[in-house]
Amino acid sequence: MLLSRLSIAFAVLILLSAVQAAFSVWAVRTASAQSALTRDAQQMLTEYQALAANKQRLLVWLAGTALTGQGSADTRNQLLQEMERSLHELERLQALQPLPPPSGTPAGSSATQTASSPHAAPQSHPIALLRANFDAMRAYVLQASTATARSPVADQALMWLQAAAVFDHHGGRDMRKELAAAIAQQREATEQAMAQQNETLDTLQRSSLGLMLLSALWGLLAAGYFMRRLHQPFRQLRLATEALADGDYRQRPDTANPDEFNLIGQQLNALARRLEANQRQNEALRAGLDAAVAERTQALMRSHEALLQVDARRQRFFAEISHELRTPVTVIRGEAEIALRSGGQAGVQDAAYRGALERIVTAAAALGQRVQELVRLARSSASAQSYAFAPVRLRAVVQGAQQQMQAIASNRGIELLDRASAAAGDCVLEADLDKLQQALVIVLDNAVRYSAAGSQVQIEAEPDAAAQCLRIAISDSGMGIDPEQTEQVFEPYFRSEAARLRSPEGLGLGLSIARAIVLAHRGSIAMEALAVGGTRVTIELPLAGAAAAAA
Numbered sequence: 001m002l003l004s005r006l007s008i009a010f011a012v013l014i015l016l017s018a019v020q021a022a023f024s025v026w027a028v029r030t031a032s033a034q035s036a037l038t039r040d041a042q043q044m045l046t047e048y049q050a051l052a053a054n055k056q057r058l059l060v061w062l063a064g065t066a067l068t069g070q071g072s073a074d075t076r077n078q079l080l081q082e083m084e085r086s087l088h089e090l091e092r093l094q095a096l097q098p099l100p101p102p103s104g105t106p107a108g109s110s111a112t113q114t115a116s117s118p119h120a121a122p123q124s125h126p127i128a129l130l131r132a133n134f135d136a137m138r139a140y141v142l143q144a145s146t147a148t149a150r151s152p153v154a155d156q157a158l159m160w161l162q163a164a165a166v167f168d169h170h171g172g173r174d175m176r177k178e179l180a181a182a183i184a185q186q187r188e189a190t191e192q193a194m195a196q197q198n199e200t201l202d203t204l205q206r207s208s209l210g211l212m213l214l215s216a217l218w219g220l221l222a223a224g225y226f227m228r229r230l231h232q233p234f235r236q237l238r239l240a241t242e243a244l245a246d247g248d249y250r251q252r253p254d255t256a257n258p259d260e261f262n263l264i265g266q267q268l269n270a271l272a273r274r275l276e277a278n279q280r281q282n283e284a285l286r287a288g289l290d291a292a293v294a295e296r297t298q299a300l301m302r303s304h305e306a307l308l309q310v311d312a313r314r315q316r317f318f319a320e321i322s323h324e325l326r327t328p329v330t331v332i333r334g335e336a337e338i339a340l341r342s343g344g345q346a347g348v349q350d351a352a353y354r355g356a357l358e359r360i361v362t363a364a365a366a367l368g369q370r371v372q373e374l375v376r377l378a379r380s381s382a383s384a385q386s387y388a389f390a391p392v393r394l395r396a397v398v399q400g401a402q403q404q405m406q407a408i409a410s411n412r413g414i415e416l417l418d419r420a421s422a423a424a425g426d427c428v429l430e431a432d433l434d435k436l437q438q439a440l441v442i443v444l445d446n447a448v449r450y451s452a453a454g455s456q457v458q459i460e461a462e463p464d465a466a467a468q469c470l471r472i473a474i475s476d477s478g479m480g481i482d483p484e485q486t487e488q489v490f491e492p493y494f495r496s497e498a499a500r501l502r503s504p505e506g507l508g509l510g511l512s513i514a515r516a517i518v519l520a521h522r523g524s525i526a527m528e529a530l531a532v533g534g535t536r537v538t539i540e541l542p543l544a545g546a547a548a549a550a551a
Contacts, residue, residue: 009222016215023211027204034200038193044093045186051086051130052179054079055137055167062163080138087134090127126178131168140166193250240268244275359403387432388521391544394470395425397433398459401440405448413453416444420461420472426469427463428544431521436541439517439525440474442510443537447476449503451534463543469523470541477534486527490515 058079065071140163168176402416409416429436447457460473479498481489488494495508511527518525523541530536 012218016218020211020215023207027208031204034197038197040093041190041193044090045190047086047089048183048186051083052183054083058141059163059167069181070213076141076377083134086461087131094127115207116399126182126283129170129178133175136166136170239524244272274497289455361402387435389430389432391428392431392433393425394420394427394429394461397436397440400437401444404441405444412448413449414451417456417458419458424461424463429470429541430544436521437516439514442514443474446510447474451476451478468543468545470543472539473536475534475536480533481535483529486529489527
């Protein structure tokens with residue numbers, strides 16, 4: 001089966017990848033260890049050379065002190081410290097070297113170890129001898145430094161001979177030869193270590209390249225085999241599926257090989273036979289369906305005619321309602337105007353009474369305008385309202401809405417506060433004054449209706465220069481609303497359960513009307529529940545310049 005061959009090919013590729021990854025980890029560790037051993041060998045050679053140089057400098061310093069009697073103690077101490085540091089570093093590096101083979105190990109095993117660690121220490125490390133010689137030199141130098149200044153010249157010459165003996169001989173051995181031999185031996189060990197490191201890196205590089213070529217060769221062989229093996233079955237299946245997509249159910253894929261493609265071809269053949277049978281059945285049903293559609297079309301036409309009649313009756317109903325509403329509104333407005341004229345002539349009406357009558361006239365005029373719109377809506381088949389946009393100041397909009405709601409708020413014991421800034425009041429909007437006041441009145445009416453007596457309703461306004469808009473916020477401390485319902489309140493006829501209990505006579509149309517007015521002004525409206533209780537309705541409207549640019 002083709003699936004089994006694919007599984008074997010991928011398993012081999014995965015195995016090769018795992019072997020290559022394991023080899024890479026081993027190669028990195030081997031190279032790191034070899035590099036560390038080479039670095040230690042180079043460091044030992046450097047310390048041997050530094051020790052020899054500082055020893056010579058100390059001897060020169062002692063000779064100068066013996067001749068002049070004016071040697072610097074700081075120079076002496078610095079040289080002694082440098083030699084101490086070199087010996088300490090040599091002892092540390094010697095401790096890191098591999099242990100020598102046991103006494104019973106054959107000679108060949110020892111040679112193998114030396115070849116595998118070419119930077120290992122020389123056969124006899126003179127570090128202990130150098131340490132003993134350094135301790136003797138330090139003791140002699142410190143003693144000679146204090147006696148040089150008061151010794152005669154002959155004693156100083158004798159001191160120089162003693163210093164040469166202490167510096168160059170120890171334990172019956174010539175320290176110059178010992179140190180030179182150690183340097184030469186360590187230099188040879190360093191060269192062997194570098195050669196071994198280069199050989200190891202070359203071996204790792206060749207091995208890694210071989211594994212990579214093996215993986216690439218296997219991948220190319222597997223790809224070539226499966227491409228040749230899959231081309232013909234894929235082509236036949238593609239032709240069969242294209243024929244099925246075009247509606248030709250007579251095309252049959254021919255897959256003779258006993259593999260997964262043969263199973264898919266058999267399933268496609270069965271599917272084509274079922275689709276061909278369904279096609280014949282659908283053609284038989286289509287005739288009956290055409291007759292049923294024709295019958296239903298006639299029924300829908302009759303229903304449409306009935307709906308047209310219902311819509312005509314609805315328009316007549318709206319016209320009658322509008323006519324009935326327009327008459328009493330006209331009477332109210334006329335009576336209020338007569339009262340205003342009479343009060344001004346007689347001089348007996350006080351300012352409060354006159355202000356109330358003025359608000360009655362304004363409200364009646366607005367109500368009359370709504371009735372006129374309702375009449376126009378009833379006489380037309382469209383529900384769109386017309387807007388008379390003109391430049392207006394925000395102060396006029398807010399003051400008009402506040403005056404209309406002042407009496408209702410006072411009767412309920414609620415204080416209306418105008419917190420609009422002076423800059424916001426002078427902002428100019430491209431708006432329909434009456435419609436925009438209507439939207440604010442709707443929001444204020446909701447805030448007043450659902451607030452407790454003695455509370456406040458605040459009207460705040462601030463311009464946003466960056467967004468080129470004006471932001472109006474109306475806040476109350478009423479019963480509030482669930483945060484999940486802050487979007488639903490703008491849908492027609494939606495009312496929360498708490499709102500129904502508080503004011504059962506409402507219909508839930510006010511905020512939907514306010515949103516339609518704000519959207520007509522290219523603005524936005526949103527409600528949020530306050531953490532301290534109550535709600536805040538925020539209206540954003542474009543300033544006159546921004547609105548003109550958007551239009």
